Amino acid sequence: MVKGIISDMDGVIYRGKQLVPGAKDFVQRLHDSKTPFLFLTNNAEQTPLDLKLKLASLGIDGLTEGNFITAAMATATFLKNQNQKQHATAYVVGGGGLMSELYNVGFSISESNPDYVVVAKCSTLSYEQLKKAVRFIDHGAKFIGTNPDMIDPVEGGLEPAAGTILAAISAATGKKPYIVGKPNSLMMMLAARKLGAHPEDCVMIGDRMDTDIVGGMEAGMKTILVLSGVTTPELMTEFPYKPDYVFNTVGDIDLANL
Structure with a gap:
């Protein structure tokens, strides 16, 4: 089993003010399995407290400010x-x-x-x-x-x-x-360091081939593309690299089989 999950937010956990289907259950599975995780976002407008409160308003509880790294940070x-x-x-x-x-x-x-x-x-x-x-x-x-x-x-x-x-x-x-932000692998390295894990033991989850997936790949992480954001299956084939896994949403991810 992986030692750390690093997940994007926009297009992965929510779109605007709406939760992506299955996202709440996915976060609960992270808690239940005691899998260390971080939300890594290129959003620089909001603080970790803002993001924690936003997710709480969408029904995802049990998070702390330490569960977030933003592009601003x-x-x-x-x-x-x-x-x-x-x-x-x-x-x-x-x-x-x-x-x-x-x-x-x-x-x-x-x-x-x-x-x-x-x-x-x-x-x-x-x-x-x-x-x-x-x-x-x-x-x-x-x-x-x-x-x-x-x-x-x-x-x-x-x-x-x-x-x-x-x-x-x-x-x-x-x-x-x-x-500084994704796809710069600096952000991925900061996240892995915060989790206390080596990058090769982490999985990066995102909805963008040109930031999330290439950034995770270049940092040495496994990558998961979800199709709930900006990338379609057709668009994915235009890139010269590919993710390790592709799912419709984070709700479809089986942590035990990564």
């Missing part, structure tokens, strides 16, 4: 380890979750010659924010993205995500961001 950890300045600053295009994680590692949020421009999905994005981000990068700020996802699955369809904003800023500046 991974980005803050990366910048803390990379930064050499005592009082580093960042301009943020993103939500409160990202700002909170940056504050936690000692960064100040600034619009005065920031050291970094850090970009995530932003539901309140304005043209003024885009102008400032472009100007700061042109003046030497380092360009960081929390994740490359172009779209997010929600109830009723899809909506633009962080990658869309990154593409606009990149087009305007001619510079590409360094992206």
